[in-house]
Amino acid sequence: MSPKQQLLCLMVIGLSITACQNTSTTNLETSVADSSLRYGPDTHRPETAKLVINTLATIYKSDIEKNLIDSFSRTFVFFEYDLNEDGRKEIFVSHTGPYYCGSGGCNLLLLSPDGKLITQFTVSRTPVIVLRERSKGWNDLLIESAGKLHLLKYDGNSYPSNPSVAPVFTMIPGDELPRLLDTEHEPFPKFSF
Numbered sequence: 001m002s003p004k005q006q007l008l009c010l011m012v013i014g015l016s017i018t019a020c021q022n023t024s025t026t027n028l029e030t031s032v033a034d035s036s037l038r039y040g041p042d043t044h045r046p047e048t049a050k051l052v053i054n055t056l057a058t059i060y061k062s063d064i065e066k067n068l069i070d071s072f073s074r075t076f077v078f079f080e081y082d083l084n085e086d087g088r089k090e091i092f093v094s095h096t097g098p099y100y101c102g103s104g105g106c107n108l109l110l111l112s113p114d115g116k117l118i119t120q121f122t123v124s125r126t127p128v129i130v131l132r133e134r135s136k137g138w139n140d141l142l143i144e145s146a147g148k149l150h151l152l153k154y155d156g157n158s159y160p161s162n163p164s165v166a167p168v169f170t171m172i173p174g175d176e177l178p179r180l181l182d183t184e185h186e187p188f189p190k191f192s193f
Contacts, residue, residue: 044078044189045080049078051115052078052111052191052193056193057193070099072098075095076094076095077181077183077188078093078181078191079180081178083130084138084139091111091112092110092111092180094181095108104123104145105123105145106123107122107124108126108143118159121152124145126180129149129178129180131173132177138159143163148169149169149173151168152166
């Protein structure tokens with residue numbers, strides 16, 4: 001091998017090692033940052049899926065019996081997140097299908113850890129963004145409706161049910177904030193009731 005070929009070979013090896021090191025570092029940093037804020041095995045549990053299925057079957061019992069809810073609309077995804085720092089996770093449920101969704105968005109439910117309905121959000125789009133600020137001990141939320149982010153504050157019993165009439169949030173939320181039910185970017189398992 002000529003000196004030029006040897007030099008070229010060393011440069012290729014050096015660049016390869018540098019590229020591998022940079023990729024590994026970036027992937028590790030990304031996975032550490034994402035693990036606490038996004039979908040993961042600790043954000044939904046099989047026992048919670050059963051609880052949600054039972055709750056939805058109860059809430060929509062009459063409409064199910066009347067065959068008003070098609071099979072596509074009877075699927076959902078959910079995300080568990082502790083909004084009030086009591087050590088127990090509340091449950092966000094996102095519906096699909098024409099029974100729950102229209103041109104303005106879909107219905108979302110917020111359930112207690114026991115499966116009781118806290119708030120039914122109408123005309124909403126996911127993800128739900130959780131802010132650090134709190135009202136009455138619960139995290140403030142940002143939910144998109146009518147193409148804008150709206151600020152929802154807990155009033156001691158529930159959040160406002162129609163995000164489109166809540167104040168518009170005019171700032172850009174930080175990337176570090178938890179985004180719940182980010183179904184566009186995360187692989188959520190679907191369940192049926």
